[in-house]
Amino acid sequence: MPVLVYCDTRGEMLAQKLRPGDAGCNDTDDNIGTFVQAVEQLPGPHRKKILFRTDGAGFSHGLLAWIASAGG
Numbered sequence: 001m002p003v004l005v006y007c008d009t010r011g012e013m014l015a016q017k018l019r020p021g022d023a024g025c026n027d028t029d030d031n032i033g034t035f036v037q038a039v040e041q042l043p044g045p046h047r048k049k050i051l052f053r054t055d056g057a058g059f060s061h062g063l064l065a066w067i068a069s070a071g072g
Helices: 028-040 061-069
Strands: 003-006 013-017
Touching: 003 028, 013 028, 028 061
Parallel strands: none
Antiparallel strands: 003 013
């Protein structure tokens, strides 16, 4: 299952991580790593307020803690 991150306002793909077909959906490290790559693609002024969304399969308490640690 790949992890894909898109910019909602522009429809552009910001990051992707290709994984083996038997990889679990809610791998916290994979999701965080892909979100970090996506944020790095954004110009500095647009990094102030970011809304991260994932489906239920991508959710984990680790991901929520990572978002909250940045003031989310």
